[in-house]
Amino acid sequence: MRSKLLDSIPESYFGKTMGRKLDIGSKPLINTAVGIPDQKVPAEVLETVQSAVQEPANNKYGVFRGKEALKEAIQKFYLDTYGVELDKDEEICILYGTKNGLVNLPLCVIEPGEGVLLPNPGYTDYLAGVKLARGTVYELPLLPANHYWPDFDALDSAVLADTRLIYLNYPSNPTGAVATRAGFDAVVRRFRGTQTKIVHDFAYAAFGFDAKNPSILQSPGAKDVAVEIYSLSKGFNMSGVRIGFAVGNKDIIGALNYYQDHTQVGMWGVVQEAAVSALKLGEPFLETQNAIFRKRRDQVTDFLTETGIPFEPMQGGIFLWLRIPPGYKSEEYVDYLLKTQSILTTPGLPFGSNGDDYIRISLAISDEEIEELLIRLKETAGLYQ
Incomplete structure (x- = not known):
């Protein structure tokens, strides 16, 4: 039994998706969907x-x-x-x-x-x-x-x-x-x-x-x-x-x-x-954190620029806002990446109608996973031509 007020709230996207069973491709999963820090608690x-x-x-x-x-x-x-x-x-x-x-x-x-x-x-x-x-x-x-x-x-x-x-x-x-x-x-x-x-x-x-x-x-x-x-x-x-x-x-x-x-x-x-x-x-610890993600930002955005995959400037935070190829909407492209590249991303649509041409990629993953992520994303570059 739920009140009409509670029923008026859309289902929580992250509540619905965290921990769900995934239909992935043949490669090991790279999960870039959730912004959980990958470093240890101090x-x-x-x-x-x-x-x-x-x-x-x-x-x-x-x-x-x-x-x-x-x-x-x-x-x-x-x-x-x-x-x-x-x-x-x-x-x-x-x-x-x-x-x-x-x-x-x-x-x-x-x-x-x-x-x-x-x-x-x-x-x-x-x-x-x-x-x-x-x-x-x-x-x-x-x-x-x-x-x-x-x-x-x-x-x-x-x-x-x-x-x-x-x-x-x-x-x-x-x-x-x-x-x-x-x-x-x-x-x-x-x-x-x-x-x-x-x-x-x-x-x-x-x-x-x-x-x-x-x-x-x-x-x-x-x-x-x-x-x-x-x-x-x-x-x-x-x-x-x-x-x-x-x-x-x-x-x-x-x-x-x-x-x-x-x-x-x-x-x-x-x-x-x-x-x-x-x-x-304080700030000394936070600057160490910032340096980790600045390096990742530079590595990923430099690669995407060279590869010709469009994205929005990433000036802060831990997420890259990646434009999807023509002919897709964000939820469709999330499914495509999951099934063909075993990359789990977040569709832009849950963030609002202005997000449906994008997916969100978290950089809170290991350096090794970032290297592999870029290799797999390069395989999608032809979709943007």
């Missing part, structure tokens, strides 16, 4: 987990809104990394994985019927949060000609007037596009003082190949209008730990904390101590 984090498990206080109910040590670590990390000062009590919300925050946010801040602008293409599960809040979904088209940056002037004025929340995501999943400080400055200026608020999904913050990725909170006045949601899953290789945080506008942060007071009972202290340990590693 040794310092694992050592912290081992000792924290034995601490009796960590195996009892904890403070609902998180340990002071974790909030202080987040404060220091944002100050050291982005030069942004945060109030640990009013401008930080600890999240049980950033997906929870991204999906729950509309329920906390919009009324039924109010509009939310979602990027197209964009992360698939933003939609579920708007549906659960009974909001109205508006599309925010992101186009190659504008480097996948939103053109708010091109939107209908009535849509903008009805919009209460805008989702942004840079570095972009799935396109690999990045934001600039000037771009964020302009967005903050435009919506500051209006009824519209901004949530910036900063999951791939660590990965900026041509320049360091800016935080939207670095823009003047950003805390009046924006929150940023940061994940430890990608940069710190902690996807299974399920921890992240939201920072910024105190009203939105307050609403998220209030919501979690009623839906959660304090995060396990072991997980919080693991996060503290990771954040203390």
Whole structure:
């Protein structure tokens, strides 16, 4: 038995596809479909987990809104990394994985019927949060000609007037596009003082190949209008730990904390101590991560350019946005690659209608797999002629 509200939400693409049985070709499978980091959890984090498990206080109910040590670590990390000062009590919300925050946010801040602008293409599960809040979904088209940056002037004025929340995501999943400080400055200026608020999904913050990725909170006045949601899953290789945080506008942060007071009972202290340990590693560790993916980006894009297979510039994140050959749609081409080359990719269509001419390829695979991936992709070059 499901409510009509729950039934209105499309099936989760990644929930449906992770772990499914695959009909692959004769070659060994190369799985580029999921953005799970391929590096190890930092040794310092694992050592912290081992000792924290034995601490009796960590195996009892904890403070609902998180340990002071974790909030202080987040404060220091944002100050050291982005030069942004945060109030640990009013401008930080600890999240049980950033997906929870991204999906729950509309329920906390919009009324039924109010509009939310979602990027197209964009992360698939933003939609579920708007549906659960009974909001109205508006599309925010992101186009190659504008480097996948939103053109708010091109939107209908009535849509903008009805919009209460805008989702942004840079570095972009799935396109690999990045934001600039000037771009964020302009967005903050435009919506500051209006009824519209901004949530910036900063999951791939660590990965900026041509320049360091800016935080939207670095823009003047950003805390009046924006929150940023940061994940430890990608940069710190902690996807299974399920921890992240939201920072910024105190009203939105307050609403998220209030919501979690009623839906959660304090995060396990072991997980919080693991996060503290990771954040203390700071930028030096993240730059090592970034260098790994920068090298992979350069290797793959140089090869594809030489081979004549078209793709969008990959400036950040861990995903390559690859154009598919003429005569295919994204889901058809995913099936083709799986059956002929044993390469599992992600179709662009689940990310929005503007994605149907693309597939998403994760570079979170081993160097050996990348070498083999390129050999197999070269065999498809003739399809583009």
